[in-house]
Amino acid sequence: MKELKHLNKYFKKYWLKLFMGILITIIARVFSLIMPSYVNKSIQTVEAFLANNISISGAKELLFEYILIILGAAILSGLFTFLMRQTIINVSRYIEYDLKNEVFDHYQLLNLNFYKKNRIGDLMNRISEDINQVRMYVGPAIMYGMNTLTMFACIIPLMFIKAPSLAAYTLIPLPVLSVLIYQISKIIHKRSTKVQEFLSTLSTFTQESFSGVAVIKAYTLEPNINKELEGLAVDGKNTSMDLAKVNAWFFPLMILLIGISNIFVIYIGGKQYISGEIESIGIIAEFILYVNMLTWPVAIVGWLTSIIQRAEASQKRINEFLKEEPSIKNEVAQITPVTGNIEFKNVTFTYDDTNITALKNVSFNIKAGETVAFLGKTGSGKSTILDLMARLYDVSSGEVLIDGTPIQKLNLDSLRSSIGAVPQDAFLFSDTIENNIRFGNENASFDEIVAVAKKAVVHQNIEGFAKKYDTILGERGITLSGGQKQRVSIARALLKDPKIYLFDDCLSAVDTETEEEILNNLKQVSHSRTTLIVSHRVSSAKNADKIIVLESGEIIQEGTHEQLNNIEGYYKELYLNQLSEKE
Known part of the structure; x- marks a missing residue:
């Protein structure tokens, strides 16, 4: 992620808003963790009633209290999730705005030789499509990344505290997932770069075709242009399909591994309940909820990886132009009047x-x-x-x-x-x-x-x-x-x-x-x-x-x-x- 270090100055600029967004993210996830434990408590209350350890009125009173707590936690979690999006996504738009201005200002400083060597379509693509890919990194990637880290940091310790051996079996698929993500990420990075380069080529071709439409019509070159565009479209389809094929592995793998975790919870948890290692069947229900709460964070890891790899590829292309030094520089700060000799x-x-x-x-x-x-x-x-x-x-x-x-x-x-x-x-x-x-x-x-x-x-x-x-x-x-x-x-x-x-x-x-x-x-x-x-x-x-x-x-x-x-x-x-x- 060395190319993305260029964005650190913007993170420093908006650090307070980002910090507030991250804090709100943590609060939202903490509230969402209240539900599984109270579902467990609700099941234990029912078990206690069936075992005649509690009266029906006492059971109803407890269940009503637990339902209110679950509803309140869900509402608060939803409210803080809304605030999280409003904070972090807004910051990503501010950074997008600043980065576009930085690139455009730098374009204006560069001398005419730069514009002779680079095509307009490529310049346009870097300031639009590439910056949009970077915005996905500074906004959604950070938001969902913090969401994922918070869920892992909270849920996994809770699972080990309540049932260590069951937690160990449940989390077995996660290391496998990490290795797969690492291998697939390297492929995504290479193919994302190719996709962005192709988009520049396509932008250049269409821009030149529209600008020179009078010449194209005068020389009846429409069939030739259509044929060239068809060739570009096929190349673009193949390049995008190569990337899509790799991306397509993520979600099926996530769902498969989460499904395996659920099977472990039911099978191992059931055996432990029968043998008396765990006291209540509510623990199994709680673990199933935890595993399903981890489904989206685990699944999002692949998407986040894809976003970061695309942003890295795009920022590298942006940095190539930002590193271009203008040969014509303003060496004098003070105003120098001109008379005309x-x-x-x-x-x-x-x-x-x-x-x-x-x-x-x-x-x-x-x-x-x-x-x-x-x-x-x-x-x-x-x-x-x-x-x-x-x-x-x-x-x-x-x-x-x-x-x-x-x-x-x-x-x-x-x-x-x-x-x-x-x-x-x-x-x-x-x-x-x-x-x-x-x-x-x-x-x-x-x-x-x-x-x-x-x-x-x-x-x-x-x-x-x-x-x-x-x-x-x-x-x-x-x-x-x-x-x-x-x-x-x-x-x-x-x-x-x-x-x-x-x-x-x-x-x-x-x-x-x-x-x-x-x-x-x-x-x-x-x-x-x-x-x-x-x-x-x-x-x-x-x-x-x-x-x-x-x-x-x-x-x-x-x-x-x-x-x-x-x-x-x-x-x-x-x-x-x-x-x-x-x-």
Whole structure:
């Protein structure tokens, strides 16, 4: 159970509630133990009456008293059992809540490389299904475990006190049960791990299928996807059946062994009663009740073992991600204001996952308030510059400086809160259009949202929808066209009103007339803001204060539109080609 040690901090946090729950569990079980002894006393009273040792009125009076005690004990036991569930199960929900938050917070700290290496379905499964398995350990397993221990601790000594030899015969099956449980538990642990791994695979497959449903339909891949899912379903069935076959041994074995114990009680107890070793047949009835009271605790041992093994397997998977150290760390605690001066000094950057060197010894300087455009072919390193600016990655060599300070020595939250980024692939949440724009500034008024939507030239499109700004977008903004998604994303960045704008080819899906209108609006908005524009179009770059042309991760040209258009090279060739296309 070494992986489950991670949960100790939560047990410490809720120790008082857990202690109260355990105490209530013990009290509930103690009250439940009153019944067998008073059943014994009731039988002895009947025996005394039959032997003429007590009058009928005295027998009735005693039996009525014993019945009231049994009923009272049962009611109190039920009440404390209810309180036990309310206490311990509630704690398990609190721990589930805390653990989900811990995992989710850690997910947000991890860098982009982590998300490139791990599938979304697997991440989702670990924060949902795996944590649910762990919750069963911190709740039901503890509750029933304490219940079982209390019953064993109370009943077995009582049995030995009242009839030692009969108790010894009755409990013979228990060591056999312990050995069987130990052997089966090892198998369960291995098979539980396989089941959880399969669930991650299934979650990933279904998530990707639903996200890519448009492509699947366009290429009529439904039969192939169904066939793959059928294969996964068969694998899942076989994996789950392997686990179920082992689990299926538990309850039959428990019932068999308890049945054997009952036979021992009746046979051995009967012989001892006949021979006079035990005085009353009530002892046999009491022992039968004790054995049957042990039936559920003994049977639950197998279930508890299964829960613990599943929780161990799930917590191990959770810990694998919790042990992942984020490569991008916030090294500075105090707030560090940003004005917008940017400098790249001999920056080289290589992606870990592909080993592709995206930038090679790149150097440039951007003053606060300047607009700089980056042009180049696909894969030339344009977007990488913006990623390094937002410190989504750290450089392999060289330095990125903001206001003369190395970017690693800036407070990460201060840096990113001063940046308004519009990615190449605009991401919108499954929420209203208003809330998607408000994501840039949660305190913004509706009038401010409308104002930035107009600047992003998307207001008229929104007004055309039936519910306007209250229109709920589909997953990843599928309700909108590509150009509309880009413009909503631009509006979101404008609403943030940051010191630095990062526009990553964010007008690629917009027609030239709309692009011109948006660029004019952006020029007015960003006149005092540092603006970096990545584009494949000269029209997006020609009004910039400086244009930097990249090729294979190196700067090949740098200057204004007029300067670069007067010399032979990539920029002039691109400008002439796009001008002729426009004409």
